[in-house]
């Protein structure tokens with residue numbers, strides 16, 4: 383309660399161990415869709431982004447997360463839908479009681495969460511006036527639901543999507559393609575865990591009837607290879623996905639991106655503009671028929687909402703990760719934008735590094751525009767790129783480098799980037815001198831010398847692990863192509 387700080391209610395998203403009793407009737411229902419001992423891993427489903435209040439039905443619409451670990455064979459070995467992962471769940475706003483749900487990915491196993499934004503609109507569909515919600519989760523489909531009761535009205539692909547052929551509107555379920563669950567070994571699947579659409583907000587313009595969606599076109603190769611399915615243990619306070627996956631830049635069409643205008647009623651793309659790969663921010667559309675969006679390469683652009691024509695743009699000197707907002711003060715209209723480079727897309731390493739937004743090299747800014755604005759931005763610093771250091775005479779031990787890759791992939795790459803190419807979230811270790819001194823490396827990685835600056839410590843890493851990591855780092859510094 384806002385006045386007392388007391389907790390009014392709590393809704394559990396996934397059930398705990400049934401032996402301990404059920405948290406709620408909704409969890410009793412959900413537990414029937416799980417197998418094995420999922421509670422050991424937590425299950426997943428966290429609601430980290432899309433929560434929308436719907437005043438017309440006094441309900442909360444909650445977009446839920448993927449499974450934990452991602453690989454369903456570990457989490458729920460005999461299958462099952464695993465409610466309420468990857469769902470929109472409608473809750474009574476006053477009591478937190480379950481009203482209805484729609485699950486976009488039953489038995490999810492690719493990190494296709496449904497945390498993306500949930501947009502409310504009055505739509506006319508086949509002659510019916512519908513209180514609708516629109517949702518484009520990671521899985522490549524665009525959904526329209528009747529938000530009064532959760533009825534599925536349409537689900538259409540907005541981008542290349544190969545895990546399912548279509549969604550059966552009668553059952554509401556996706557029709558999966560054989561092999562997509564990497565049940566037969568490795569499988570290349572579209573979209574990647576970055577999604578066809580990630581958390582970067584889409585926007586809906588009732589004037590044009592169009593939705594403006596930042597879209598990522600990328601596949602990933604998933605495999606159980608090297609994963610201990612039966613004996614998997616979830617390490618504490620660390621990301622453990624339980625599947626090997628790669629979004630290597632060498633894959634066809636790796637990581638191209640667009641801004642697309644999607645007609646939700648006609649199920650068609652009306653226009654599309656290329657964006658720099660791969661991580662572009664959310665959109666904002668206005669009554670004056672404009673669409674604003676920042677870009678990974680540091681440009682801020684206004685498009686014509688009906689045609690996609692670029693009407694205005696401005697360089698802002700650093701990659702943009704945040705959506706703009708607009709507001710008026712004393713009758714004057716402003717557009718504000720945070721300029722800064724961050725977020726999960728940076729783990730892809732070289733796709734992000736190509737823009738030159740090196741760790742801590744460029745100032746972050748809040749910029750505000752108005753029609754008669756006259757302020758001049760200070761000179762921008764040029765893009766900066768890492769210079770990998772090849773230590774002359776260093777003999778790379780291939781076996782150690784392979785061991786180092788294993789440690790790097792599970793412990794370091796989320797911040798320092800795939801292939802030891804930093805996307806800008808942390809220093810590029812190929813040019814760092816610290817790994818070259820065993821003592822310095824240990825003091826940073828094991829003892830936590832840079833803890834205060836956001837570099838975690840890994841107290842369980844032993845000397846031989848650090849040596850293996852160093853061999854892997856040197857290998858990538860010498861020849862990027864040989865180290866993936």
Ligand code: HEC
Pocket residue numbers: 789790793794795796797798807808809811814815816817823826827832835836837838840851
């Ligand atoms: C949660 C993100 C994160 C993870 C995971 C992470 N790092 Fe870092 N690391 C950072 C950040 C941020 C810095 C920069 C800190 C600063 O500004 O001083 C850093 C700095 C470093 C440095 C110092 C580089 C220099 O030249 O200043 C080394 C070496 C390093 N990390 C190695 C590792 C290794 C090895 C792993 C995996 C075992 C790892 N890091 C995992 C975020 C991370």
